[in-house]
Amino acid sequence: MIEFKEVEKRYPNGFLALNHINLQIEQGEFVAIIGLSGAGKSTLLRCINKMHDITEGTLRVNEVNVQHMKGKGIRNLRRNIGMIFQSFNLVTRVSVLKNVLVSFVPNMPVWRKVLGIFTQEEKRQALMALDQVGILDKAYVRVDQLSGGQQQRVALARTLAQNPQIILADEPVASLDPVTAKQVMDDFKRINKQFNMTIIINIHHVDLALAYATRVIGVRSGEIVFDGQASEITEETLAFIYNTTNQGRGETEHVMEDAITEKNSFA
Numbered sequence: 474m475i476e477f478k479e480v481e482k483r484y485p486n487g488f489l490a491l492n493h494i495n496l497q498i499e500q501g502e503f504v505a506i507i508g509l510s511g512a513g514k515s516t517l518l519r520c521i522n523k524m525h526d527i528t529e530g531t532l533r534v535n536e537v538n539v540q541h542m543k544g545k546g547i548r549n550l551r552r553n554i555g556m557i558f559q560s561f562n563l564v565t566r567v568s569v570l571k572n573v574l575v576s577f578v579p580n581m582p583v584w585r586k587v588l589g590i591f592t593q594e595e596k597r598q599a600l601m602a603l604d605q606v607g608i609l610d611k612a613y614v615r616v617d618q619l620s621g622g623q624q625q626r627v628a629l630a631r632t633l634a635q636n637p638q639i640i641l642a643d644e645p646v647a648s649l650d651p652v653t654a655k656q657v658m659d660d661f662k663r664i665n666k667q668f669n670m671t672i673i674i675n676i677h678h679v680d681l682a683l684a685y686a687t688r689v690i691g692v693r694s695g696e697i698v699f700d701g702q703a704s705e706i707t708e709e710t711l712a713f714i715y716n717t718t719n720q721g722r723g724e725t726e727h728v729m730e731d732a733i734t735e736k737n738s739f740a
């Protein structure tokens with residue numbers, strides 16, 4: 474379980490990116506985090522695996538307090554939490570299989586790391602992970618010869634080989650075409666069901682969020698303004714999350730007004 478209690482994240486420059494975050498995510502949930510650009514989605518996600526440190530409150534992952542973790546504790550936390558990025562983060566000049574085998578490196582003795590030697594069991598696990606995302610036939614192909622969707626699947630296989638309980642995905646389909654994006658979301662859904670892995674995705678495509686996630690968290694200006702089932706989301710809720718109602722004046726409106734004022738001052 475992931476548990477935020479009154480969490481705040483203030484960046485070193487003083488900017489308050491997260492405020493009053495109270496959240497419990499149970500093992501096996503499929504959660505989509507939505508909100509405007511700059512709302513705090515990535516910050517929220519990256520606090521979970523300690524890529525960012527929270528500045529107030531408590532954050533626990535499987536009952537363990539994350540903010541006091543150091544060295545080995547952080548490595549153990551990250552072994553249990555896979556992370557997927559929009560940019561795939563693969564080594565493109567080497568084979569798909571080598572990229573997946575890298576997931577075993579944190580557990581390897583130094584001499585094996587230096588020599589890049591992997592056991593038969595590690596190779597078997599890496600190939601199984603590739604099979605789970607449907608690209609086993611690409612195992613010996615160089616990553617730069619794959620499409621964007623295939624590369625994201627390699628990234629997913631690398632995370633799966635690590636056998637985590639939780640997968641955090643930061644805009645995993647943002648750079649993919651709609652059909653490929655759907656295929657990658659299908660992979661996430663299948664993995665979520667098959668292995669009861671918790672999946673938490675930051676996503677700009679609201680239609681995909683509603684179609685795939687069972688729970689949706691709406692973030693606006695660093696605060697959670699919606700937390701519920703995807704089926705509960707209405708047009709009004711979305712307008713509120715995305716700040717397009719009369720309830721709040723969005724930054725866009727200010728910018729538009731400033732632009733009009735500026736234009737008139739030149740008239």
Ligand SMILES: Nc1ncnc2c1ncn2[C@@H]1O[C@H](COP(=O)(O)OP(=O)(O)OP(=O)(O)O)[C@@H](O)[C@H]1O
Pocket residue numbers: 484485486488490508509510511512513514515516517
């Ligand atoms: N290192 C940093 N120092 C100061 N402010 C930061 C830092 N990183 C992010 N921010 C600010 O924190 C806010 C939240 O950023 P974050 O990246 O979490 O938003 P987001 O909702 O993920 O946006 P996007 O959808 O564009 O990725 C933004 O206003 C951003 O400018």
